[in-house]
Amino acid sequence: MITAPWRSPLARALHLNRSLVYARYFQLATIDSHGYPANRTVVFRGFLGETNQIKIITDLRSQKASQIRDHPQGEICWYFPKSREQFRFRGSLTLVTADHIFGQAAYPDEKSALQAARKRLWQDISVPARSQFLWDNPGELLRREINDRQIEQQDINKKTNEGSIDLPDFTTPIEVPDALNPTDNFCLLLLDPFHVDHLELRTNPQSRHIYTKNKISDEISNEISDEISDESLDKNPAENSHKTDRIKEEDNWHTASVNP
Numbered sequence: 001m002i003t004a005p006w007r008s009p010l011a012r013a014l015h016l017n018r019s020l021v022y023a024r025y026f027q028l029a030t031i032d033s034h035g036y037p038a039n040r041t042v043v044f045r046g047f048l049g050e051t052n053q054i055k056i057i058t059d060l061r062s063q064k065a066s067q068i069r070d071h072p073q074g075e076i077c078w079y080f081p082k083s084r085e086q087f088r089f090r091g092s093l094t095l096v097t098a099d100h101i102f103g104q105a106a107y108p109d110e111k112s113a114l115q116a117a118r119k120r121l122w123q124d125i126s127v128p129a130r131s132q133f134l135w136d137n138p139g140e141l142l143r144r145e146i147n148d149r150q151i152e153q154q155d156i157n158k159k160t161n162e163g164s165i166d167l168p169d170f171t172t173p174i175e176v177p178d179a180l181n182p183t184d185n186f187c188l189l190l191l192d193p194f195h196v197d198h199l200e201l202r203t204n205p206q207s208r209h210i211y212t213k214n215k216i217s218d219e220i221s222n223e224i225s226d227e228i229s230d231e232s233l234d235k236n237p238a239e240n241s242h243k244t245d246r247i248k249e250e251d252n253w254h255t256a257s258v259n260p
């Protein structure tokens with residue numbers, strides 16, 4: 001995998017904004033079941049190995065998880081306040097859950113690598129970050145709220161002589177997350193960009209670059225990789241090196257400077 005040309009301006013922006021903790025937050029938009037955009041803030045967790053795929057962590061029970069299973073497409077919008085620049089990354093999403101990989105088709109060896117990456121990320125995050133994955137279901141009514149409603153109902157029942165009901169125990173047990181193995185709710189989410197829009201406000205005139213990934217590059221790379229792994233070709237290193245060059249040539253990005 002060749003490092004994409006937008007990695008260098010992004011690395012620069014991260015460096016210039018390194019003192020701002022919130023410069024590592026960005027907005028991720030997905031598509032909901034009605035076709036509407038659904039947008040939220042998430043934390044940048046780096047890149048997957050040597051690839052250009054952006055890592056995020058999320059909860060399997062969140063709405064974005066089910067949205068991504070139905071529509072594995074998304075866009076990140078990331079503003080860097082100090083250097084006054086914005087990056088927008090459009091790409092395909094891959095959700096790595098405890099037992100499934102949703103989104104881009106993964107090869108069998110890639111699947112285990114993605115599971116290993118999910119586990120590593122779990123081990124890297126802080127204990128408070130891990131604990132969030134043991135919290136009650138996101139988006140559901142608070143236990144306290146349910147409790148209050150049930151007490152209200154009990155009072156009404158008493159007044160109307162309908163008797164009392166047994167209230168469940170609402171004390172939340174304190175669970176300590178395992179430091180090694182991720183809980184089932186913990187997901188690794190990847191965005192693999194194919195279109196990147198970089199806008200810089202600090203220059204006069206402002207500058208804007210569009211990076212577009214060659215659409216057929218992955219397909220061709222896969223075909224050529226299959227050919228190279230063919231046993232008969234292993235005997236011909238010269239031909240293999242020619243094919244490897246073709247992968248490099250095809251796995252490229254087109255860069256255009258456009259009006260802001």
Ligand SMILES: Cc1cc2nc3c(=O)[nH]c(=O)nc-3n(C[C@H](O)[C@H](O)[C@H](O)COP(=O)(O)O)c2cc1C
Pocket residue numbers: 025038039040041042043044056057058059062063064065138
């Ligand atoms: C500063 C900040 C950072 C956040 N980081 C994450 C994150 O890394 N992953 C995540 O799933 N949610 C994160 N959230 C919460 C999301 O914005 C969102 O509320 C939650 O994921 C539920 O969204 P959904 O129902 O659309 O899936 C963060 C929120 C804030 C304000």
